[in-house]
Amino acid sequence: MALRIGSFAVQWAVRQRRQEPLRRLAESWKGQALWPTLVDIVDSASVHAASASYIHEMLLQWARSSVTAQRLAAVEVCSREFGRQYTVKALRRLRHAAADQDPDVRRALQRAVHELWSEPTARSTLFSYVVTWCGDDATRQAGRETFRALASATDDTASALPVLLTRDGDSGFTPSTTDLTTGWRAVLHGALGLESDDADAAAVRLWLDATRHYPGLLDEVLTILSTAVQDETATSRESPRDRLRAIVRTWAQDPDAGPPPNGFGTPSDAPDRTEVYTKLTQLLDDGLVASFHRKVSESGEVRIPA
Known part of the structure:
Protein backbone atom coordinates (compact mmCIF):
# COMPACT_ATOMS: atom_id res chain seq x y z
CA MET A 1 0.00 0.00 0.00
CA ALA A 2 2.79 2.43 0.92
CA LEU A 3 4.50 1.74 -2.40
CA ARG A 4 1.29 2.47 -4.29
CA ILE A 5 0.68 5.68 -2.36
CA GLY A 6 4.23 6.88 -2.86
CA SER A 7 4.27 6.00 -6.55
CA PHE A 8 0.98 7.80 -7.11
CA ALA A 9 2.30 10.88 -5.29
CA VAL A 10 5.39 10.96 -7.52
CA GLN A 11 3.36 10.51 -10.69
CA TRP A 12 0.92 13.22 -9.66
CA ALA A 13 3.71 15.61 -8.69
CA VAL A 14 5.50 15.12 -12.01
CA ARG A 15 2.33 15.41 -14.07
CA GLN A 16 0.95 18.45 -12.22
CA ARG A 17 4.33 20.03 -11.48
CA ARG A 18 3.33 20.34 -7.83
CA GLN A 19 5.32 18.89 -4.93
CA GLU A 20 2.66 19.07 -2.24
CA GLU A 27 6.95 15.12 6.67
CA SER A 28 4.56 12.40 7.83
CA TRP A 29 6.79 9.40 7.03
CA LYS A 30 10.02 10.82 8.49
CA GLY A 31 11.19 8.58 11.31
CA GLN A 32 8.65 5.91 10.39
CA ALA A 33 9.07 2.46 8.87
CA LEU A 34 7.68 3.85 5.60
CA TRP A 35 10.55 6.32 5.17
CA PRO A 36 12.88 4.02 3.15
CA THR A 37 10.01 3.35 0.75
CA LEU A 38 9.66 7.06 0.03
CA VAL A 39 13.40 7.45 -0.56
CA ASP A 40 13.43 4.44 -2.91
CA ILE A 41 10.48 5.79 -4.90
CA VAL A 42 11.97 9.27 -5.30
CA ASP A 43 15.36 7.80 -6.20
CA SER A 44 13.79 5.58 -8.86
CA ALA A 45 11.92 8.56 -10.31
CA SER A 46 15.13 10.60 -10.37
CA VAL A 47 16.73 8.26 -12.91
CA HIS A 48 13.62 7.59 -15.01
CA ALA A 49 13.56 9.53 -18.26
CA ALA A 50 9.95 10.66 -17.89
CA SER A 51 10.36 12.11 -14.40
CA ALA A 52 14.08 12.81 -13.96
CA SER A 53 14.06 16.48 -14.93
CA TYR A 54 11.31 17.45 -12.51
CA ILE A 55 12.62 15.30 -9.64
CA HIS A 56 16.12 16.75 -10.03
CA GLU A 57 14.77 20.27 -9.60
CA MET A 58 12.61 19.15 -6.68
CA LEU A 59 15.62 17.61 -4.93
CA LEU A 60 17.51 20.88 -5.33
CA GLN A 61 14.63 22.78 -3.73
CA TRP A 62 14.37 20.23 -0.94
CA ALA A 63 18.10 20.44 -0.23
CA ARG A 64 17.70 24.21 0.13
CA SER A 65 14.56 23.89 2.25
CA SER A 66 14.43 24.69 5.95
CA VAL A 67 12.22 21.63 6.47
CA THR A 68 14.37 18.84 7.88
CA ALA A 69 12.34 16.03 6.31
CA GLN A 70 12.85 17.46 2.83
CA ARG A 71 16.57 17.97 3.35
CA LEU A 72 16.93 14.47 4.74
CA ALA A 73 15.14 12.96 1.75
CA ALA A 74 17.32 14.91 -0.68
CA VAL A 75 20.51 13.78 1.05
CA GLU A 76 19.46 10.14 1.18
CA VAL A 77 18.52 10.12 -2.50
CA CYS A 78 21.99 11.49 -3.26
CA SER A 79 23.46 8.34 -1.73
CA ARG A 80 21.46 6.11 -4.07
CA GLU A 81 21.38 5.60 -7.83
CA PHE A 82 20.80 9.32 -8.41
CA THR A 87 27.39 12.78 -9.22
CA VAL A 88 27.86 16.49 -9.88
CA LYS A 89 24.17 17.22 -9.35
CA ALA A 90 24.21 15.18 -6.15
CA LEU A 91 27.18 17.15 -4.84
CA ARG A 92 25.41 20.45 -5.48
CA ARG A 93 22.45 19.26 -3.44
CA LEU A 94 24.64 17.95 -0.64
CA ARG A 95 26.35 21.34 -0.47
CA HIS A 96 23.05 23.03 0.39
CA ALA A 97 21.97 20.37 2.88
CA ALA A 98 25.32 20.15 4.66
CA ALA A 99 24.64 23.21 6.81
CA ASP A 100 21.73 21.44 8.53
CA GLN A 101 22.60 20.56 12.12
CA ASP A 102 19.90 17.92 12.52
CA PRO A 103 21.60 14.66 13.62
CA ASP A 104 19.68 12.57 11.09
CA VAL A 105 20.69 14.86 8.24
CA ARG A 106 24.32 14.87 9.33
CA ARG A 107 24.44 11.08 9.54
CA ALA A 108 22.77 10.82 6.14
CA LEU A 109 25.31 13.26 4.73
CA GLN A 110 28.16 11.09 5.95
CA ARG A 111 26.57 8.02 4.41
CA ALA A 112 26.08 9.85 1.12
CA VAL A 113 29.70 10.98 0.99
CA HIS A 114 30.92 7.49 1.85
CA GLU A 115 28.67 5.99 -0.81
CA LEU A 116 29.88 8.39 -3.49
CA TRP A 117 33.49 7.73 -2.49
CA SER A 118 32.92 3.99 -2.87
CA SER A 124 38.27 12.77 -8.09
CA THR A 125 35.14 14.82 -8.78
CA LEU A 126 33.84 14.37 -5.25
CA PHE A 127 37.08 15.45 -3.62
CA SER A 128 37.55 18.38 -5.99
CA TYR A 129 34.13 19.74 -5.03
CA VAL A 130 34.75 19.21 -1.33
CA VAL A 131 38.08 21.06 -1.40
CA THR A 132 36.55 23.92 -3.36
CA TRP A 133 33.79 24.22 -0.76
CA CYS A 134 36.40 24.23 2.02
CA GLY A 135 38.22 27.15 0.44
CA ASP A 136 35.19 29.37 -0.16
CA ASP A 137 33.57 31.39 2.62
CA ALA A 138 30.09 30.82 1.18
CA THR A 139 30.39 27.03 1.20
CA ARG A 140 32.97 26.38 3.92
CA GLN A 141 30.46 24.84 6.32
CA ALA A 142 29.39 22.33 3.67
CA GLY A 143 33.02 21.62 2.87
CA ARG A 144 33.87 21.16 6.52
CA GLU A 145 31.10 18.62 7.04
CA THR A 146 31.85 16.61 3.92
CA PHE A 147 35.63 16.66 4.30
CA ARG A 148 35.34 15.48 7.88
CA ALA A 149 33.08 12.65 6.72
CA LEU A 150 35.76 11.54 4.25
CA ALA A 151 38.58 12.06 6.75
CA SER A 152 36.73 9.79 9.19
CA ALA A 153 36.26 6.95 6.70
CA THR A 154 38.66 4.01 6.62
CA ASP A 155 39.77 1.71 3.84
CA ASP A 156 37.67 -1.44 3.38
CA THR A 157 40.75 -3.65 3.48
CA ALA A 158 42.65 -1.79 6.22
CA SER A 159 40.54 -0.49 9.10
CA ALA A 160 43.37 1.65 10.49
CA LEU A 161 44.00 3.49 7.21
CA PRO A 162 41.91 6.60 6.39
CA VAL A 163 40.66 6.46 2.80
CA LEU A 164 42.18 9.87 2.06
CA LEU A 165 45.63 8.45 2.83
CA THR A 166 45.22 5.37 0.64
CA ARG A 167 47.73 5.37 -2.17
CA ASP A 168 46.83 2.28 -4.20
CA GLY A 169 43.09 2.65 -4.66
CA ASP A 170 41.03 1.34 -7.54
CA SER A 171 40.65 4.80 -9.05
CA GLY A 172 44.32 5.73 -9.08
CA PHE A 173 43.30 9.02 -7.46
CA THR A 174 45.55 10.39 -4.73
CA PRO A 175 44.59 13.60 -2.88
CA SER A 176 47.39 16.14 -2.84
CA THR A 177 48.95 17.33 0.40
CA THR A 178 47.82 20.87 -0.42
CA ASP A 179 44.19 19.80 -0.83
CA LEU A 180 44.27 17.71 2.35
CA THR A 181 45.62 20.72 4.22
CA THR A 182 42.81 22.89 2.86
CA GLY A 183 40.26 20.38 4.10
CA TRP A 184 41.78 20.08 7.55
CA ARG A 185 42.03 23.86 7.80
CA ALA A 186 38.26 24.10 7.30
CA VAL A 187 37.68 21.44 9.95
CA LEU A 188 40.02 22.82 12.60
CA HIS A 189 39.23 26.49 11.99
CA GLY A 190 35.53 26.12 11.32
CA ALA A 191 34.24 25.21 14.75
CA LEU A 192 33.19 27.93 17.17
CA GLY A 193 34.01 25.56 19.98
CA THR A 211 50.83 7.12 11.86
CA ARG A 212 51.47 4.28 14.31
CA HIS A 213 50.11 1.55 12.05
CA TYR A 214 51.83 3.06 9.00
CA PRO A 215 54.97 4.89 10.21
CA GLY A 216 55.74 6.01 6.67
CA LEU A 217 52.77 8.38 6.92
CA LEU A 218 54.02 10.13 10.06
CA ASP A 219 55.74 13.12 8.45
CA GLU A 220 52.97 13.68 5.92
CA VAL A 221 50.14 13.55 8.47
CA LEU A 222 51.85 15.81 11.00
CA THR A 223 52.83 18.30 8.30
CA ILE A 224 49.25 18.45 7.02
CA LEU A 225 47.74 18.95 10.47
CA SER A 226 50.30 21.48 11.67
CA THR A 227 50.15 23.51 8.46
CA ALA A 228 46.35 23.57 8.64
CA VAL A 229 46.43 25.56 11.89
CA GLN A 230 49.30 27.94 11.13
CA ASP A 231 47.09 30.90 10.27
CA GLU A 232 44.78 31.96 13.08
CA THR A 233 41.38 33.42 12.21
CA ALA A 234 39.52 36.11 14.07
CA THR A 235 36.25 34.17 13.79
CA SER A 236 37.44 31.28 15.95
CA ARG A 237 36.50 31.35 19.62
CA GLU A 238 39.48 29.19 20.38
CA SER A 239 42.87 28.97 18.75
CA PRO A 240 42.88 26.18 16.14
CA ARG A 241 46.52 25.61 17.04
CA ASP A 242 45.71 25.17 20.72
CA ARG A 243 42.73 23.03 19.87
CA LEU A 244 44.85 20.66 17.78
CA ARG A 245 47.54 20.55 20.44
CA ALA A 246 44.94 19.64 23.09
CA ILE A 247 43.44 16.88 20.93
CA VAL A 248 46.86 15.35 20.28
CA ARG A 249 47.90 15.70 23.93
CA THR A 250 44.77 13.86 25.06
CA TRP A 251 45.41 11.16 22.48
CA ALA A 252 49.03 10.83 23.63
CA GLN A 253 47.90 10.26 27.21
CA ASP A 254 45.75 7.24 26.36
CA PRO A 255 46.48 4.11 28.43
CA ASP A 256 48.37 2.35 25.65
CA ALA A 257 50.87 5.19 25.28
CA GLY A 258 54.46 4.06 25.11
CA PRO A 259 56.29 1.59 22.86
CA PRO A 260 53.69 -0.22 20.73
CA PRO A 261 53.53 -3.97 21.39
CA ASN A 262 54.39 -6.25 18.50
CA GLY A 263 51.58 -8.36 17.13
CA PHE A 264 48.81 -5.91 17.95
CA GLY A 265 48.46 -4.15 14.63
CA THR A 266 51.47 -1.85 14.86
CA PRO A 267 54.90 -2.60 13.37
CA SER A 268 58.05 -2.78 15.45
CA ASP A 269 59.22 0.63 14.23
CA ALA A 270 55.94 2.37 15.04
CA PRO A 271 56.39 5.66 16.94
CA PHE A 292 55.84 35.84 13.73
CA HIS A 293 58.78 36.51 11.42
CA ARG A 294 56.44 36.79 8.44
CA LYS A 295 54.27 39.37 10.20
CA VAL A 296 57.33 41.35 11.25
CA SER A 297 58.63 41.29 7.70
CA GLU A 298 55.27 42.42 6.31
CA SER A 299 54.94 45.27 8.81
CA GLY A 300 58.48 46.45 8.17
CA GLU A 301 59.13 47.11 11.81
CA VAL A 302 59.97 45.32 15.02
CA ARG A 303 58.22 46.34 18.21
CA ILE A 304 60.05 45.65 21.42
CA PRO A 305 57.66 44.56 24.19
CA ALA A 306 57.44 47.08 27.06
Missing part, protein backbone atom coordinates in the same frame (compact mmCIF):
# COMPACT_ATOMS: atom_id res chain seq x y z
CA PRO A 21 1.77 15.34 -2.05
CA LEU A 22 5.43 14.36 -1.80
CA ARG A 23 6.14 17.07 0.77
CA ARG A 24 3.33 15.77 2.96
CA LEU A 25 4.59 12.20 2.67
CA ALA A 26 8.13 13.29 3.56
CA GLY A 83 24.18 10.07 -6.84
CA ARG A 84 25.94 7.43 -8.90
CA GLN A 85 24.44 8.53 -12.21
CA TYR A 86 24.42 12.28 -11.55
CA GLU A 119 32.48 4.58 -6.59
CA PRO A 120 36.10 4.85 -7.84
CA THR A 121 35.21 6.92 -10.90
CA ALA A 122 33.52 9.55 -8.70
CA ARG A 123 36.35 10.11 -6.22
CA LEU A 194 34.30 21.86 20.73
CA GLU A 195 31.32 20.01 19.30
CA SER A 196 29.09 17.92 21.50
CA ASP A 197 29.84 14.78 19.48
CA ASP A 198 33.57 15.58 19.31
CA ALA A 199 33.58 14.50 15.67
CA ASP A 200 36.54 16.71 14.75
CA ALA A 201 38.69 15.21 17.51
CA ALA A 202 37.70 11.68 16.49
CA ALA A 203 38.86 12.35 12.92
CA VAL A 204 42.19 13.74 14.14
CA ARG A 205 42.71 10.72 16.39
CA LEU A 206 42.05 8.37 13.48
CA TRP A 207 44.83 10.02 11.48
CA LEU A 208 47.17 9.93 14.47
CA ASP A 209 46.48 6.23 14.93
CA ALA A 210 47.33 5.72 11.26
CA ASP A 272 54.85 5.78 20.39
CA ARG A 273 52.19 8.37 21.16
CA THR A 274 54.48 10.64 23.12
CA GLU A 275 56.91 10.75 20.22
CA VAL A 276 54.11 11.75 17.84
CA TYR A 277 52.94 14.48 20.21
CA THR A 278 56.47 15.83 20.66
CA LYS A 279 57.07 15.96 16.93
CA LEU A 280 53.77 17.73 16.28
CA THR A 281 54.48 20.23 19.05
CA GLN A 282 57.81 21.04 17.42
CA LEU A 283 56.09 21.63 14.08
CA LEU A 284 53.47 23.86 15.71
CA ASP A 285 56.16 25.89 17.48
CA ASP A 286 58.16 26.21 14.27
CA GLY A 287 55.03 27.41 12.50
CA LEU A 288 54.38 29.96 15.23
CA VAL A 289 57.91 31.35 14.91
CA ALA A 290 57.65 31.45 11.12
CA SER A 291 54.32 33.27 11.37
